[in-house]
Amino acid sequence: MKINVKVNGTAHSHDVEPRTLLVHYLRDTLRLTGTHVGCDTSGCGACTIHLDGKAVKSCTLLAVQADGCEVTTIEGLATNGNLHPLQEGFHQEHGLQCGFCTPGMIMTAADLLKHNPKPSEAEIRHALEGNICRCTGYHNIVKSIQYASEKM
Amino acid sequence: MTATKYIGKSIKRVEDKRFITGKANYTDDIVLPGMTYGAFVRSPYANAKVKKVDISKAKVMPGVIAIYTGADVAAVNGVPCGWQVNFKNGATMKEPKHPLLVADRTKHVGDPVAFVIAESRAEAKDAAEAVTVDFEKLSCVTDPAEAVKPGAPLVHDDVPNNICFDWELGNPKSEVDAAMSKASHVTTLEFTNQRLVPNAMEPRSYIGSYDPINDKYTLYTSTQNPHLIRLLMCAFVLGLPEHKVRVVGPDVGGGFGSKIYHYTEEALVTWCSNKIGRPIKWTAERTESFLLDAHGRDHRTKAEMGFDKDGKIVALRVKTHANLGAYLSTFASCVPTYLHGTLLQGLYTTPKINVDVTGVFTHTNAVDAYRGAGRPEATYILERLLDLGALEMGKDPAELRQMNFIPPFDGVKQPGYQTQVALQYDSGNYEGVLKKGLEAFNYKDFRKRQKEAAKSGKILGVGISTYIEACGIAPSAVVGSLGARAGLYEVGQVRVQPTGKVSVYTGSHSHGQGHETTFSQLVADRLGIAMEDVEIIHGDSESVAFGMGTYGSRSLAVGGSAIVKSIDKIIEKGKKIAAHKLEASADDIDFADGRFTIKGTSKSLGFGDIALTAYVPHVYPKDLEPGLDFSSFYDPANFTYPFGCHIAEVEIDTETGKVTLRRFVAVDDVGTVINPMIVEGQIHGGVAQGVGQALFEGTIYDEEGNLTNPSFMDYCMPRADDLPMFETGSQVTPCPHNPIGAKGAGEAGCIGSTPAVVNAVIDALWSAGKKVKDIHMPLTPERVWSALQ
Amino acid sequence: MIPSSFTYQKVKSVEEAIAALKESDSKILAGGHSLIPTMKLRLNSPAKLIDIGGISALKGIKESGSEIVIGAATTHAEIASSKVIQGKLNLFAQTASAIGDIQVRNRGTIGGSLAHADPAADWPAAVLAADATIAVQGAKGSRKIKASEFFQGLFTTALQEGEVITAVHVPVFSGKSVYMKFPQPASRYAIVGCAVVKHSDGKISIAYTGVSSNAFRDGAAEKAISGKKIDAGSAEVASKAAAEGMHIMSDHYASEKYRKHLAKVYLKRALLAVA
Structure with a gap:
C-alpha cells in the first residue's frame, strides 16, 4: 500500500506491506535508526516517536496508520543544529549510559513538558511509566528532564 | 607532579x-549489502525428543534462502564453557555439548531446532512458523534441589543426578561444625536467591558476513568482549583461523553480564554466512531475550551463622544448590563457586567458614554472571544473616557489624587481609563507610521516627548492608589455577x-x-x-x-x-x-x-x-x-576489593502489603575515582537492579518448564515511579596494587542493595510484632501481606 | 514482532466498516493498542483489518441533554484532558489517566478497550459504575447496550458479529466519584480496579475490574453501604460484602484470596474518598 508520511519535515512516499510496523518503516525504509525496538509487547518505550505531535509507541502502529501524518523522531528533535533542551539535559545530567532507551525517554519527556512545562519529580516519574531504562536507575533521567524544564 | x-x-x-x-550505531542498525535475515524455530517444550523436522513447506515459501536443522550442524562443535570446576574428588565437571541447533532432544523451552534464512525479517518469521516439528514431550525438572534427587528426569543422559560438579571451599567442615556447636546463638536462613533476567534494553543482535575473495569472516555482535567471542568461536566452535575472522562490537545497549558469553546464534550466523554466501542478521525479539539471554542468580541456599555471647561471629556454614540451566554458559561454572564462595568472608573476621556448592543442570535456560555474579548471592547470605541475627539477639545491626569488622588496612603499610576462603583483600576501611552511611541516613534518629510513624499506623523499617566484592578480574595465574581457561x-x-x-x-x-x-x-x-x-x-x-x-x-x-x-x-x-x-x-x-x-x-x-x-x-x-x-x-597482581555501606528505608502499606522504598543511602568505596558523575551513575543503576531483585523481579517457571513471565508485561522491571532519588556518598581507599588506585564501580550498587532492602522489610515486620525470618524475593505485596497475617 | 500478513482497509464511515466486516476473519482496528500487540506475537492473525481511525463521526466528546456522549474512537488522552469530562464526569478523567502510559493513552481508544474486554482493563469499571450505555451499530441497525449487560465473560461482550461500537453514553450525575486501582506492577493493568459513584441522592454504585473474569457491578456491596453515611465504620462493613460470591481470578501475582482481600481494601478506600 502506498503511504505518504512527513518525517522530520521531509515528505516521504513509499509502498509498504500493511503489516509493516511504523518502527520498521522508520528504521528499515527511511534508515532512521535512532528509534529503537526494545520489546515485542509495547512495554518498553524505546520506540517512542511523535505522531502529529503526540508521543506514541511506533511498534504499536502500522505504517499504514501513519498515512497522511507528521512524524518526529529523535533525529528530528534538534532545530537548526541546536540540541533540544532535553537532549542537552540528558548530556548535562548524565541521563544516559548505554543510550538505547534514550531516544524514547527524550520523546516521552518532550510530550510531558509540552503539557506540563514544570512537572514535579513525582509527575516526571509517573510520565515515564511506559519507558524502561536498565542502566540509570532513573535518578539522572529525572534530573535531565528537570534540567530541560528549567531551560524551556 | x-x-x-x-x-x-x-x-x-x-x-x-x-x-x-x-546517531548511535547498534548492531541492528547496521545493514550490509545483500543482507538476509534469520529466524529460529524453537522448542515449545523443556524436554522433548525431536522426532522429525519437516521443512518442506517452509523452504518453498517466498523469500526463503535456506533452512538449517540440527542434522546440518551435527559435525560442528558446541559452544564451550570457559571455566573448569572440579568435583571434590578431583574429577572434571560435566560439560555436555551445547549444539548450535538441536538434532535429537531439546533441553529447555526455546532450544533452537531450525534456523530459517530469508530475504526479509517478515519472510523469515513466516517460514519459521511453517516449519513443523514432531516432538515427543518428556518430563522435566526446573528446581536444582529437586533435580539432584534420585529418579529426577535427566537433562543429559550422561550426567548422573544432573550434577555438573560439587565443590567446597574454606575451612574443613569438621572445624566449622565444631565452632558452630560452641556458638551461643546460631541464625539460620533457608532461602531462594531467585533467578533474574538481565534484560539489557538492546536485544542481542548479530550479523555474520563472509567474503569469499579474501576468505574472511566478519561478525558484528552486541557483545561485551569481541576478542573473547572471536577466540571461542574460532578455536572451539567453528575451527576457523583467527586472522580470518574479524569481530566487531559496535555500540552496545547494555549487557549486565548477559553479553559476555559466546552464544550459539553468533557462531550460527557466521557459519551460515559462508554456506549461503551472503550476510545474515539475527536480532532477538524480547521474548527470545527473556527465554535465552543467560539468566542470573538462582541459588537454593541454607546458611547458618554462629555468634558468641557478645555477638562475635564464630562460624559460617553455607550449602547451596546452584541452578546452571540446561547447558553450561561461558562462565556459568565459576559464578556460584569462585565468585561466590570466595566472598563469604565479607567484611568480617569470621574465623571458620565452609561453603559447599552443588552445580546442577535443569531443564531451564542457562544461568551465568549477571551484574555482580556470585557476589550478590554471597553478600545476600551474609547481610541477611547479620541483620536477622541482630533482630534475634536483640542487638543493633550496625553495632553488630562494627564489632565484627576487619580493622582498617591500606595494603601498603599494613598487609592485605587473608580470608578463610582463598582471597587476600587489598585494602579496606570498613568501619569508615558504615560510619558515613549511618550519618548520611541519620540512623540514630530512625528508631524514634519508626515509633512515631507506628502511632499513625505506618510501618517503617531500616535495613543495612555492608558489602565487599572482588573486582578487577583478574590475575591470570590465580584464575588459571582455579580453572579459568583464559587469562584475564x-x-x-x-x-x-x-x-x-x-x-x-x-x-x-x-x-x-x-x-x-x-x-x-x-x-x-x-x-x-x-x-x-x-x-x-x-x-x-x-x-x-x-x-x-x-x-x-x-x-x-x-x-x-x-x-x-x-x-x-x-x-x-x-x-x-x-x-x-x-x-x-x-x-x-x-x-x-x-x-x-x-x-x-x-x-x-x-x-x-x-x-x-x-x-x-x-x-x-x-x-x-x-x-x-x-x-x-x-595482568593484575590481585583482584580489587571495593566495599560499601547501603541503607534502605521502607514503608509497608499494611492493608495491601505494598512496600515503598522511601530512601536509599549508598556510601561506596571504589578506590580512586576518575569521573565521579559516571561512578555515581553506575551506583544508581546498580542499586535499581538490586532493588529490582528485592522487590520486583524474578522468573517463574511452571512445572512444564515454561517461563510464564517472558515479557515486560509480566516480569516486573523497576520503573521510574518505583524508585526514589538515591543518596550517594563516597570514601576513597586506593587500590594499592594498580597504578590508578581504582577498584571498580560497575557492580557495587547491585551487590549491596538487595539485602539492604529485604532487611528493611524484615525490620519493619519485626517492629510490627511479626517475627518472620524471610520472605521469598521478590517481596511482592501479596508475600508481604501474607507475612503480616 | 512481525504480524502475519493481512489486508488493510481504511474506512470513512461506520456503514463502510460494517460492510467490510462481512468478510470472514476481519477485525476492526481502532487505536490498535489491544489488537496490534497480540498480532505481533501472532496470538491473533486476522485476515483483514478495517481501520476506523479515520471516521470523524466516531471521535470526540459531546454534551447531549442529560448525557455525555464519547465517540468510540476517542483516545484515553483526549478523554483525560477534556474540560467537559474533567468538569462533569471526573470519574472518566481519572480512569482515562490511569490507563497504560502517555503513549498508550495517546493512541488507545475507549471503544477499542471496551470491545476487547480485557478482564483487567480500566474502562469497564468506570462505565459500569456510571451506568453508561454502549451504542453499537451493525448490519441490522443500531442498538444501545447497558454497561451492566455488556461484559459477559473473559474477553467476551454482548457485541455481536458484525457490530461496531460507535459511542459511550454516560448520564451526567451529580455527586462524587472515584476510580482507584491496585496495578499489576509490570503491565500496570488492574489487579483490582474499583470505581465508586456516590450520587447526590445517596445512591452508591460500585463496580470492579480485574477481580473476576469480567468487570461487574457489586450489588451486595452497594446494598451494604446504601443509605448509610460513609465513614470508616460503614466502609469497613460494606467492604466485607465486596466481591463475595464472585468467581475471583488468580495468577502468579495475586492469588484468589489476596485479590479478594484487595477488592475489599480498595472498596473501603474508594468509599472514604467519596465520603
Whole structure:
C-alpha cells in the first residue's frame, strides 16, 4: 500500500506491506535508526516517536496508520543544529549510559513538558511509566528532564 | 607532579552526542549489502525428543534462502564453557555439548531446532512458523534441589543426578561444625536467591558476513568482549583461523553480564554466512531475550551463622544448590563457586567458614554472571544473616557489624587481609563507610521516627548492608589455577600521532560505562594534553590487538592500568628523545604537565615537539626506533576489593502489603575515582537492579518448564515511579596494587542493595510484632501481606 | 514482532466498516493498542483489518441533554484532558489517566478497550459504575447496550458479529466519584480496579475490574453501604460484602484470596474518598 508520511519535515512516499510496523518503516525504509525496538509487547518505550505531535509507541502502529501524518523522531528533535533542551539535559545530567532507551525517554519527556512545562519529580516519574531504562536507575533521567524544564 | 585537570572531575561524557541525537550505531542498525535475515524455530517444550523436522513447506515459501536443522550442524562443535570446576574428588565437571541447533532432544523451552534464512525479517518469521516439528514431550525438572534427587528426569543422559560438579571451599567442615556447636546463638536462613533476567534494553543482535575473495569472516555482535567471542568461536566452535575472522562490537545497549558469553546464534550466523554466501542478521525479539539471554542468580541456599555471647561471629556454614540451566554458559561454572564462595568472608573476621556448592543442570535456560555474579548471592547470605541475627539477639545491626569488622588496612603499610576462603583483600576501611552511611541516613534518629510513624499506623523499617566484592578480574595465574581457561589481563595501546594527538586502543569494551570519557580523562592527565586530543577506540578485533572485555568491574582497574603501562612507555621514550634534543641525560628529564624538562632548569620541550620528533627523527638518538606507539598487556597482581555501606528505608502499606522504598543511602568505596558523575551513575543503576531483585523481579517457571513471565508485561522491571532519588556518598581507599588506585564501580550498587532492602522489610515486620525470618524475593505485596497475617 | 500478513482497509464511515466486516476473519482496528500487540506475537492473525481511525463521526466528546456522549474512537488522552469530562464526569478523567502510559493513552481508544474486554482493563469499571450505555451499530441497525449487560465473560461482550461500537453514553450525575486501582506492577493493568459513584441522592454504585473474569457491578456491596453515611465504620462493613460470591481470578501475582482481600481494601478506600 502506498503511504505518504512527513518525517522530520521531509515528505516521504513509499509502498509498504500493511503489516509493516511504523518502527520498521522508520528504521528499515527511511534508515532512521535512532528509534529503537526494545520489546515485542509495547512495554518498553524505546520506540517512542511523535505522531502529529503526540508521543506514541511506533511498534504499536502500522505504517499504514501513519498515512497522511507528521512524524518526529529523535533525529528530528534538534532545530537548526541546536540540541533540544532535553537532549542537552540528558548530556548535562548524565541521563544516559548505554543510550538505547534514550531516544524514547527524550520523546516521552518532550510530550510531558509540552503539557506540563514544570512537572514535579513525582509527575516526571509517573510520565515515564511506559519507558524502561536498565542502566540509570532513573535518578539522572529525572534530573535531565528537570534540567530541560528549567531551560524551556 | 602532573597537575590533574581531568581526573576526579565530573566531565560530561564525550560519547553522548551520538546517543542523544539518534546517531548511535547498534548492531541492528547496521545493514550490509545483500543482507538476509534469520529466524529460529524453537522448542515449545523443556524436554522433548525431536522426532522429525519437516521443512518442506517452509523452504518453498517466498523469500526463503535456506533452512538449517540440527542434522546440518551435527559435525560442528558446541559452544564451550570457559571455566573448569572440579568435583571434590578431583574429577572434571560435566560439560555436555551445547549444539548450535538441536538434532535429537531439546533441553529447555526455546532450544533452537531450525534456523530459517530469508530475504526479509517478515519472510523469515513466516517460514519459521511453517516449519513443523514432531516432538515427543518428556518430563522435566526446573528446581536444582529437586533435580539432584534420585529418579529426577535427566537433562543429559550422561550426567548422573544432573550434577555438573560439587565443590567446597574454606575451612574443613569438621572445624566449622565444631565452632558452630560452641556458638551461643546460631541464625539460620533457608532461602531462594531467585533467578533474574538481565534484560539489557538492546536485544542481542548479530550479523555474520563472509567474503569469499579474501576468505574472511566478519561478525558484528552486541557483545561485551569481541576478542573473547572471536577466540571461542574460532578455536572451539567453528575451527576457523583467527586472522580470518574479524569481530566487531559496535555500540552496545547494555549487557549486565548477559553479553559476555559466546552464544550459539553468533557462531550460527557466521557459519551460515559462508554456506549461503551472503550476510545474515539475527536480532532477538524480547521474548527470545527473556527465554535465552543467560539468566542470573538462582541459588537454593541454607546458611547458618554462629555468634558468641557478645555477638562475635564464630562460624559460617553455607550449602547451596546452584541452578546452571540446561547447558553450561561461558562462565556459568565459576559464578556460584569462585565468585561466590570466595566472598563469604565479607567484611568480617569470621574465623571458620565452609561453603559447599552443588552445580546442577535443569531443564531451564542457562544461568551465568549477571551484574555482580556470585557476589550478590554471597553478600545476600551474609547481610541477611547479620541483620536477622541482630533482630534475634536483640542487638543493633550496625553495632553488630562494627564489632565484627576487619580493622582498617591500606595494603601498603599494613598487609592485605587473608580470608578463610582463598582471597587476600587489598585494602579496606570498613568501619569508615558504615560510619558515613549511618550519618548520611541519620540512623540514630530512625528508631524514634519508626515509633512515631507506628502511632499513625505506618510501618517503617531500616535495613543495612555492608558489602565487599572482588573486582578487577583478574590475575591470570590465580584464575588459571582455579580453572579459568583464559587469562584475564587487558590490553591497552597508546598511539601518539606525529602531531601529538593520541589514539588509544583498548580491549575493554563499553556497553554504557563511558569508556571514551573516563579513559580520555586518564590519558589526557597522564600526558598533560587536552582531552579533545585523545580518542578512545574499542570494540573491533581488527583495530585493537587483543582484549578481554568489560565485565566484573574491570575496565578501569585492568583496562585503564594497561593504558597507563603504555603511557609510561611513551613517557620513558619521550624522555630519551627529549634528552637527546636538549643534550642532557634521560635520567635528568622530568615529565610533567605535558612538558619534558631538564631537572632544575627551565629548558624543556613540549609533548607535541617530542611526538613530531619521534616521527620525523632527524635529530634523534642513534639507538632508538622512530615512532611513539606502545601496546601493553596488564595482568593484575590481585583482584580489587571495593566495599560499601547501603541503607534502605521502607514503608509497608499494611492493608495491601505494598512496600515503598522511601530512601536509599549508598556510601561506596571504589578506590580512586576518575569521573565521579559516571561512578555515581553506575551506583544508581546498580542499586535499581538490586532493588529490582528485592522487590520486583524474578522468573517463574511452571512445572512444564515454561517461563510464564517472558515479557515486560509480566516480569516486573523497576520503573521510574518505583524508585526514589538515591543518596550517594563516597570514601576513597586506593587500590594499592594498580597504578590508578581504582577498584571498580560497575557492580557495587547491585551487590549491596538487595539485602539492604529485604532487611528493611524484615525490620519493619519485626517492629510490627511479626517475627518472620524471610520472605521469598521478590517481596511482592501479596508475600508481604501474607507475612503480616 | 512481525504480524502475519493481512489486508488493510481504511474506512470513512461506520456503514463502510460494517460492510467490510462481512468478510470472514476481519477485525476492526481502532487505536490498535489491544489488537496490534497480540498480532505481533501472532496470538491473533486476522485476515483483514478495517481501520476506523479515520471516521470523524466516531471521535470526540459531546454534551447531549442529560448525557455525555464519547465517540468510540476517542483516545484515553483526549478523554483525560477534556474540560467537559474533567468538569462533569471526573470519574472518566481519572480512569482515562490511569490507563497504560502517555503513549498508550495517546493512541488507545475507549471503544477499542471496551470491545476487547480485557478482564483487567480500566474502562469497564468506570462505565459500569456510571451506568453508561454502549451504542453499537451493525448490519441490522443500531442498538444501545447497558454497561451492566455488556461484559459477559473473559474477553467476551454482548457485541455481536458484525457490530461496531460507535459511542459511550454516560448520564451526567451529580455527586462524587472515584476510580482507584491496585496495578499489576509490570503491565500496570488492574489487579483490582474499583470505581465508586456516590450520587447526590445517596445512591452508591460500585463496580470492579480485574477481580473476576469480567468487570461487574457489586450489588451486595452497594446494598451494604446504601443509605448509610460513609465513614470508616460503614466502609469497613460494606467492604466485607465486596466481591463475595464472585468467581475471583488468580495468577502468579495475586492469588484468589489476596485479590479478594484487595477488592475489599480498595472498596473501603474508594468509599472514604467519596465520603
